[in-house]
Amino acid sequence: MTHVAPATTAHTWRPPAPVAPRGTLVVLPGRGEHSLVYERFGRRISADGYVVHALDTTPDHDDADLLAAVTGVLGAAPAAPVVLVGSDTGALQALNIAARTGVDVPLAGLVLAGTALKTEGDALDWESELTARTSCPTHRQKLSEDKEFGRGRLTDPVPVHLLPAGPLPSVPALVLHGAADPLTPLGEARALARRLPHVDFAVVRDGVHDVLNDASHRTTAAAVVQWLERLRADDGLRPILTVEPLDQPRP
Structure with missing residues (x-):
């Protein structure tokens, strides 16, 4: 297994002063990705008061090394609350x-985005990989110009020990x-999702x-913030705001 680099390799986005942090997120990227792929997500969530750390981890890192990296960056x-955010194999x-x-990481919740569950897939050319990843033109351009991005890694076999x-x-x-x-x-x-004891399942139309970086990234980020606010307010995750239809004809 690959040894995780020191947590100083992570990128961090903090709330603007004088906003007091409302919680902490640690992002684990997926196949081919690195921490700065989540810069837009980190900036948006931090603007709402949360500290966001993104790690430069890969699917080959073992659980002990990952736990050490998470503990180190925290x-x-x-x-609080401390939440792990993972995309794809992350x-x-x-x-x-x-x-x-356990006590080393006071973990309060998980955000699982585009979870990778298939152990293998057909190789994709770059245009097909971009189409599979995101329909956001800004993010497509970012990935295409990113020399650190691992092209062709999206269909790498998912390590069986991760399933x-x-x-x-x-x-x-x-x-x-x-x-x-x-x-x-x-x-x-x-x-x-049905196997998780306490879960909210959100489908992006x-x-x-890569739902955190897809065309609906603003809506997805807003859903994450709403869920975080519920987690902060109530262990039972009761809704803070509900939209109720009014039984009356429209004008």
Whole structure:
């Protein structure tokens, strides 16, 4: 297994002063990705008051190294609640860390985005990979110009040890998945969500694999913030705001 580099390799986005942090997120990227792929997500979530750390991890890192990296980047007193955010294989790693974490990481929840559940897939050319990843023109351009991005890695085999086999962690989870994800069918993501004891399952209309960086990234980020606010306010994740239809004719 590859050893995780020191946590100083992470990128961090903090709330603007004088906003006090409302919680802490640690992002685990997926195949081919690195921490700065989540710069837009980090900036947006931090603007709402949350500290966001994104790690430069890969699917080959083992659970112990990942846990050490997460512990290192959090430091001694992270703002609560602490939430792991994983995309693609990072979502599987987040699940595995949550299953073994204890007092070293005061983990309060998980956000699992575009979870990778298939162990292998057909190789894709670059245009096909971009189409599978995102329909956002800005993010497509960012990836195309990114010399650090691992092209062709999206269909790398998912390490078997990452696939969820036993009981899943009991911490609250938000599962985000694109309705048109070409890598992990929606039904498979729904089946995973049903195995989680405390879960909200959110489907992105027309969304493809990288839902945090897809065309609906603003809506997805807003859903994450709303879920975080519920997690802060109530362990039962009761809704803070509900939209109620009015039984009256429209003018």
